[in-house]
Amino acid sequence: MNAPPNIDPSTAYSDSDVLHWLTNDARDERFIDNIFAQMCLRLQRVGIPVKRATLHVQIQHPQWLGAKILWADGMHEAELMRVDHEARGRSEYIGSPVSEIHDGAEELRENLTRDPALGRKHAVYDEMRGQGLTDYVAWPMYHTQGKRHVVTFATDRPGGFDDAQIASLLKLVPILALVSEIRVKNRLARTLLETYVGTHAGELILAGATRRGTGTTVRAAIMICDLRGFTQISDNWPRDDVIDLLNGYFDAMSEPIARHGGEILKFIGDGLLAIFPLDQPNACAxxxxxxxxxxxxxxxxxxxxNETGAAPLKYGIGVHVGDVMYGNIGSSTRLDFTVIGPAVNMASRLEALTKQLGKPVLLSQAFADLVKSDFDLERVGETPVRGFNDPIELFAYHG
Structure with missing residues (x-):
């Protein structure tokens, strides 16, 4: 996150200066949390006594419902907090001003100095009273297609915000909506690409690698994993149970791959393809x-x-190392960012051999030569591999 630029305290601003900055000078700032913090600092400079502000945005993400951006007096950077999908069932959300806005309220205004017994009941109001805040306002902030987000402001000014200050803040909301939407959508585009094609491939696509046939040669360790007996499971189990089983299996396999610097390029039914580029230190290890x-x-x-009576899941993993072509392949209207080449074929053939040889993890000699000084490997011997002329020396890894 980038630090906001210094704001000269001696500079006199008007609320039109804040609007001009938001619509023009903020265009080169990538991050909405930085823009939000800078906006609040500028509001203070024009005499609008904002002491606390939040921005609540909903996003499309497999793990996160959205994000909360919090700025408070004295902060030069806003705090960005992720919000998970279960948040709406928690007490901090139920009955909160954000939930009321999500449920259709067009404005919430709360006098924080009056008797709490006479005001709205929620922990966030008590928290703000404890911070000495006197007034709070929340509004919906609309993005295209009716997507509804929330922005809030609070002050410690005796008597709260006056009418002119409320009008100035309200004037900012549609501009902030436009400014935030493009940043949120940029982040969404990156998130979706990371989710569906992986981090590295996503970065290449965003950088312009979108033409069919474009690609590069990458030397990498290749890992292909496949589930055993999945056809029988999918034929006999209820659909939702099959999906839950697959998700559990993919979590078990995928999270360690990501943790150790690998990139999953593809889920293929009950299988996955991942690479560990050799330009990364210790990729094979x-x-x-x-x-x-x-x-x-x-x-x-x-x-x-087993506690639910399900049979244990069996799998096979094939590992090889070599040069792969990494790039765009497909039709003129539907592309896939993937890796191809003999090295990928070899990893696939080794995965298929795991069932025949009774070894869950099989490594090619080319890969084993790079790691056998540091890992305990079992020599399987030379084995014919479909599609390759000569038998291949194979090793098993029991990890």
């Missing part, structure tokens, strides 16, 4: 550390599933 943790997570998942 990191892959095996991820495999170790994934296997431990699968043991825990199977123990949990």
């Amino acid at each position: 990191n892959l095996l550390h991820a495999v170790t943790e994934a296997r431990q997570a699968m043991i825990a998942l199977n123990e949990k599933n």
